[in-house]
Amino acid sequence: MQALIEIERLNLFYGSFHALKNISMDIPEKAITAFIGPSGCGKSTLLRSLNRMNDMIPGTSTHGSIKIAGADIYGKDIDVEALRKNVGMVFQQPNPFPKSIYDNVAYGPRLHGITSRHKLDEIVESSLRGAALWNEVKDHLKRSALSLSGGQQQRLCIARALAVEPDVLLMDEATSALDPISTLKIEELAQELKAKYTIVMVTHNMHQAARVSNQTVFFLNGEVVEYAETEKLFSNPQDQRTEDYISGRFG
Amino acid sequence: MNAPVRSVEAAGDRVARFPQHKREEWIGRLYAYACVALLVVTIFSIVWFIASKGLTPFVSGAIRFSDLLFGRVWKPEGEPALFGALPFLAGSAYVSFLAAAIASPFGFCAAVFMTQIAPKLGRTVLQPAIELLAGIPSVVYGFVGLSVIVPFLREVFEGQGYGILAGSLVLSIMILPTITSIATDALHTLPAGLKEGSFALGATRWQTIYRLILPTTLPSLLTGIVLGISRAFGEALAVQMVIGNAPFVPTSLLQSAATLTSIITLEMGNTIGGSLHNNTLWSLALILLMMTFLFVFAVRFLERRAKR
Numbered sequence: 251m252q253a254l255i256e257i258e259r260l261n262l263f264y265g266s267f268h269a270l271k272n273i274s275m276d277i278p279e280k281a282i283t284a285f286i287g288p289s290g291c292g293k294s295t296l297l298r299s300l301n302r303m304n305d306m307i308p309g310t311s312t313h314g315s316i317k318i319a320g321a322d323i324y325g326k327d328i329d330v331e332a333l334r335k336n337v338g339m340v341f342q343q344p345n346p347f348p349k350s351i352y353d354n355v356a357y358g359p360r361l362h363g364i365t366s367r368h369k370l371d372e373i374v375e376s377s378l379r380g381a382a383l384w385n386e387v388k389d390h391l392k393r394s395a396l397s398l399s400g401g402q403q404q405r406l407c408i409a410r411a412l413a414v415e416p417d418v419l420l421m422d423e424a425t426s427a428l429d430p431i432s433t434l435k436i437e438e439l440a441q442e443l444k445a446k447y448t449i450v451m452v453t454h455n456m457h458q459a460a461r462v463s464n465q466t467v468f469f470l471n472g473e474v475v476e477y478a479e480t481e482k483l484f485s486n487p488q489d490q491r492t493e494d495y496i497s498g499r500f501g
Numbered sequence: 502m503n504a505p506v507r508s509v510e511a512a513g514d515r516v517a518r519f520p521q522h523k524r525e526e527w528i529g530r531l532y533a534y535a536c537v538a539l540l541v542v543t544i545f546s547i548v549w550f551i552a553s554k555g556l557t558p559f560v561s562g563a564i565r566f567s568d569l570l571f572g573r574v575w576k577p578e579g580e581p582a583l584f585g586a587l588p589f590l591a592g593s594a595y596v597s598f599l600a601a602a603i604a605s606p607f608g609f610c611a612a613v614f615m616t617q618i619a620p621k622l623g624r625t626v627l628q629p630a631i632e633l634l635a636g637i638p639s640v641v642y643g644f645v646g647l648s649v650i651v652p653f654l655r656e657v658f659e660g661q662g663y664g665i666l667a668g669s670l671v672l673s674i675m676i677l678p679t680i681t682s683i684a685t686d687a688l689h690t691l692p693a694g695l696k697e698g699s700f701a702l703g704a705t706r707w708q709t710i711y712r713l714i715l716p717t718t719l720p721s722l723l724t725g726i727v728l729g730i731s732r733a734f735g736e737a738l739a740v741q742m743v744i745g746n747a748p749f750v751p752t753s754l755l756q757s758a759a760t761l762t763s764i765i766t767l768e769m770g771n772t773i774g775g776s777l778h779n780n781t782l783w784s785l786a787l788i789l790l791m792m793t794f795l796f797v798f799a800v801r802f803l804e805r806r807a808k809r
Binding site for chain 1: 692694695697698699700701702703704705708712713716717
């Protein structure tokens with residue numbers, strides 16, 4: 251499989267704290283890659299480096315390179331807004347805007363200059379269909395997004411991310427605040443979405459990584475311990491620390 | 502094992518004879534209730550006093566309420582005496598709304614600057630400066646208005662310089678802290694995830710501010726604006742010093758005018774208690790009080806909407 255994201259010797263500091271240590275990896279396109287590891291191991295930090303959301307945290311410095319589709323996203327002439335449009339993100343807590351369902355999905359396209367009502371209607375419908383939410387909300391698109399359940403809100407956030415037509419979708423523990431049924435729906439959705447999008451997910455839930463991902467990366471203390479096909483990593487881990495973690499001996 | 506048993510016995514002894522905790526409870530309760538009762542009695546007496554005085558002209562049949570509200574001529578010493586308060590109602594409304602219109606954009610921008618753009622500079626410099634602005638006595642504002650704004654307006658435009666515009670400018674500075682601090686609070690309580698969600702879709706900071714933050718905090722901003730208007734409506738001294746105090750319905754921003762508050766402060770010393778003129782000033786006070794109630798209700802309504 252073709253690598254869409256190439257990370258090379260990435261080091262990241264929060265002030266003097268060395269959060270990511272010399273990370274290099276290739277993430278293949280149109281597949282699901284899961285980042286697992288105990289809290290504070292750097293998995294979310296790496297995920298947030300992929301759309302430069304760490305830029306907003308004061309005192310962060312990044313060294314090394316991340317290339318997405320060949321372009322260095324920490325390069326000089328990179329347009330951060332265009333990068334974020336191309337690399338969508340779904341957060342741990344569903345964060346719908348306090349607007350209608352329609353306006354939530356249309357928010358991104360409007361940012362990027364689409365004003366035609368007809369075109370927006372199309373995008374809203376296709377994005378909501380893409381996030382498997384259309385059938386539940388098609389009759390009340392004008393209703394506030396905050397009236398939806400937690401699981402529906404999270405799928406709305408996925409629809410909102412899809413609406414700007416990204417290539418990559420980052421999911422930062424996107425199901426950890428949801429009930430088991432909503433979690434399952436999001437996992438099924440991720441399976442469908444990987445046909446069109448490159449998905450990188452951070453999860454606390456090892457079973458989730460085992461269920462849905464194609465590759466799994468195990469992080470510990472800011473380092474990559476093991477990166478392998480999911481099946482292989484869970485059935486036959488090469489590193490003792492990976493084995494200890496996936497068999498529940500720590501973390 | 503012995504120690505706890507002994508202490509329980511000892512405590513039991515004390516409780517039986519003189520329950521310390523209950524006594525404290527009662528003292529505390531009594532104190533709190535007494536304070537609340539005193540407060541309620543004070544508020545109701547003030548309202549009762551103003552209402553009984555202010556309603557006298559209408560009850561005695563000396564003036565009709567509609568004549569007070571819509572009468573354009575205020576000649577309390579005339580023959581016949583005319584008590585038309587429309588000039589003051591209009592003056593108060595003009596200066597208050599105009600002041601809010603001037604102060605609101607500044608207040609919101611200051612709040613955005615303090616919370617979104619330069620939180621550190623905002624916290625250390627701008628916030629204390631604005632709090633200081635809130636602490637300056639109104640007579641000082643009036644004095645500054647009189648010696649800076651009025652001459653300035655006289656230079657730039659034709660006329661005296663006194664009037665609605667001068668009053669509005671002075672008031673806008675006075676209500677700026679109210680609007681700014683409420684807008685700042687609203688922006689602080691915004692869920693952190695919202696901004697991130699917007700940035701993650703490729704929004705710039707300004708797009709996030711005017712497409713997401715402004716609409717989301719609008720009910721709270723309106724609360725601040727209404728509170729600002731309410732404060733402007735009730736301000737007497739500073740306005741009186743710069744507005745010119747001419748009892749005519751204003752037709753221009755640069756024309757001398759008067760407000761409900763300015764006419765009360767100006768004329769109350771020249772009237773005899775119990776006279777029609779004096780009682781009519783109380784009627785104006787009653788109108789001010791009613792307006793205040795209206796503003797309080799508006800603020801409550803907006804706050805309920807903001808919570809939803």
